[in-house]
Amino acid sequence: MITNKMKLSEIVKAYPGAVDLFNDFHIDYCCGGNDSLEEALSRLSIDSRSFIEVLNKKLEKQKKEPASKEVLDVERLMEMEVPALIDYIIETYHGKERTLLLEIDALVNKVLLAHYSHHQDQLVPLHGLFSDLKKELEEHFAKEEKLVFPYMKQTCSGKRDAGYVKELEEEHDAAGNLIKEITACTNDFTVPEGGCTSYHLLFQKLQELIKDIYNHIFTENSLLFPKYEGGR
Secondary structure (H helix, E strand, C coil): CCCCCCEHHHHHHHCCCHHHHHHHCCCCCCCCCCCEHHHHHHHCCCCHHHHHHHHHHHHHHHHCCCCCCCCCCHHHHHHCCHHHHHHHHHHHHHHHHHHHHHHHHHHHHHHHHHHHHHHHHHHHHHHHHHHHHHHHHHHHHHHHHHHHHHHHHHHCCCCCCHHHHHHHHHHHHHHHHHHHHHHHHCCCCCCCCCCCHHHHHHHHHHHHHHHHHHHHHHHHHHHHHHHHHCCC
């Protein structure tokens, strides 16, 4: 049973199906995983009693349905040791997100040219924000794959430097802030009237990327880092 005082990360660990509703209401369970549900809802001016009622009903319904492939298999991830979890993160998230970044980069430039005359007020800032996010993620992936993750594999059962974890968490926060700005810039991914097929596809791909990043950051912040710092 979900309560107001539970941390967002605790809720997702116990009830992975909650992610869908969190995404719908822009509740930050990845970078903000240490916040309580009450704190998160208060910041968004959402009535906690109504929200928890809806969430519990949704989770009860999910129990009776086949598990979705998109739902995080938190139980399996929690059983993994640090090296296996690192490999999972690289294989599951880094490759997919690199592909999406390339697809979106081409789309955002295409849409910017096609709709500049009528929608430059949205598309110019969006182009800048996405460029910043792409740069942030590509540099973050390189840092993890070439420096931090190899170090974590080597030191997971010995002396550890917590500084690396703090650096990655700060970079996650930076990416999370850019995502919030992108969501606001796109009016929650609402394509303006007259938007072409590419405009729709751009927003669809952006949403797909952002959902993947949320799961990615949650897996690192709430599963990998505590496991590594605990010497497991």
